[in-house]
Amino acid sequence: MKHLLEIHILQNFAPSNLNRDDTGSPKDAIFGGYRRGRISSQCLKRAIRMYFRESNLVDKQHLAERTKRLVKEIHDRLVAEGKDSDQAERAAIAAITSMGSQKQFKVTKNKWGEQITDYLVFLGQQEIACLTQIILDEWETFTAKRVSVSRELKDKLEKCLDGGRAVDVALFGRMLANLPEKNQDAACQVAHALSTHAVEREFDFYTAVDDLKPDDNAGADMIGTVEFNSACFYRYVALDLEKLRANLQDTELMLRGLEAFLRAMVKAKPSGKQNSFAAHNDPEYVLFTVRQEADPRNLANAFEKPVRPNREKSLTEASVERLEARWQKLSAAYGQDGAAWVLNLTDAQSQIGTPVGSLDELVQSAMKAVRANLGLEV
Known part of the structure; x- marks a missing residue:
């Protein structure tokens, strides 16, 4: 891609069932020979689209249904x-x-x-x-x-x-099966989120009692199980900036839409079973990169061998070290370096990018670099 923006996120969710399969179980996948927690790209994209609306990040006239x-x-x-x-x-x-x-x-x-x-x-x-x-x-x-x-x-x-x-159509594309000439190629590629470690399937056995039943009638009136897991997820996005501008046919709208997307990508969370689990956990680590004439670089293979916690390091901290080590190896082998900014809330010390202290600073730093790379007034 001529102008490439990438997002790498590590996000540890408390026990939850954010994205279910056809049996109601949390989605998962085998990666590196181990079962991993998974959140589908479609689920993540919908969460972003809903966050656009709920947070008024994008004017309604520039959204789709x-x-x-x-x-x-x-x-x-x-x-x-x-x-x-x-x-x-x-x-x-x-x-x-x-x-x-x-x-x-x-x-x-x-x-x-x-x-x-x-x-x-x-x-x-x-x-x-x-x-x-x-x-x-x-x-x-x-x-x-x-x-x-x-x-x-x-x-x-x-x-x-x-x-x-529409910003969301421009980002995520669309297919009109019966009118293919009106399809739109996505400017943004969203990976399935995968846990950096192996996960076990867990079950919550629950009971419910009828509030109005007679006192002498003991026992539960409803029983069942809900499957859940807890995982530190690696999330990745690659965005073609020129494609986004071409899809929207408006540079200023592209910039507004991009800033909204950067914020939503970090803050939006899937809604599955949240009333039961309330797993509202913001990311602990966010890395933005802006590169020119570069190939996308998914760092999921940093976790092909599952991360394991220990007394000194949490799963998230160990995952940060793994991710940054993989970044450095790929950078040394293939080059194509660009500018990078890191929002790191863990105790692990970042070795790459420019550290920032807030989401606002992270977004503004990336937007400044995007404007410069596209030859726009900074």
């Missing part, structure tokens, strides 16, 4: 413009299903009577607004008894699907 309920979203916007509800639904369905060479955006009713698309679509707010405006402009066409959409009008609808200058 991933949904099967596009008909309802457009319907509600049309009704807000004073249109009849039944006609609004009919018009929304007609517009959506007309896109694609073979009317491939199918809409069907689910068991609750909702009109839904066959698969999740990932559209920016501006794209949805554009589709809505075209329907308003061509109201008679889309509400006619027999809807006939011209090739010119189809082209107008499809032209709306340009990414919508």
Whole structure:
């Protein structure tokens, strides 16, 4: 990548079940011959997208919706413009299903009577607004008894699907299976988080008692088990800065979106089973790097041999030393060094990068380097 920003994070979570598989168990993987805790990249990306919204890091107009309920979203916007509800639904369905060479955006009713698309679509707010405006402009066409959409009008609808200058679409990309020419390649690659050490599966046996049952009726009224683990995770992201700028088609928006992403990447946490475990643990170690003409460098192999705690060092401290040692070896062997900044809250002494004392300082240091590398005014 010509302009590359990478993030390396070590984050120790208390007992939790942040990302479940189809059986309700915490996701895991075999790595280096040992079972590791795992959080999927999809889970991490969703947590980041939700953090954008909850923390108001990105204006709503520059965010996207991933949904099967596009008909309802457009319907509600049309009704807000004073249109009849039944006609609004009919018009929304007609517009959506007309896109694609073979009317491939199918809409069907689910068991609750909702009109839904066959698969999740990932559209920016501006794209949805554009589709809505075209329907308003061509109201008679889309509400006619027999809807006939011209090739010119189809082209107008499809032209709306340009990414919508949505930060999350630009970062994580999208695939529209029925309209592949409107796919967007991701600027950001997110690795699955893996524990730096081997994990054991643990089970919480729980009981629940009926508060209103008679006093002479002893015993539990509900029993079950919840699986959980506790792990220090290594997280990694590689971001192509030029691709992000190209996807958003706006340098200032790219910079605002990038700063929001850097903060969300550090602070966002998966929401799985948090009401039961409250594993709200911030990272103990964050390394940002900005490099030019460099290849991405995932440091997961630092933990191919599982880290083990001892009386002198915690898992996180031992993981910091492993990660930095791997960084130094790869740097000596392959070069391609750039600028690096480290926020290290552990007792392990950092040997790489420039130490910083806060997330604000970490983000601002990286943003200054990004502006310089892209030839922007600092």
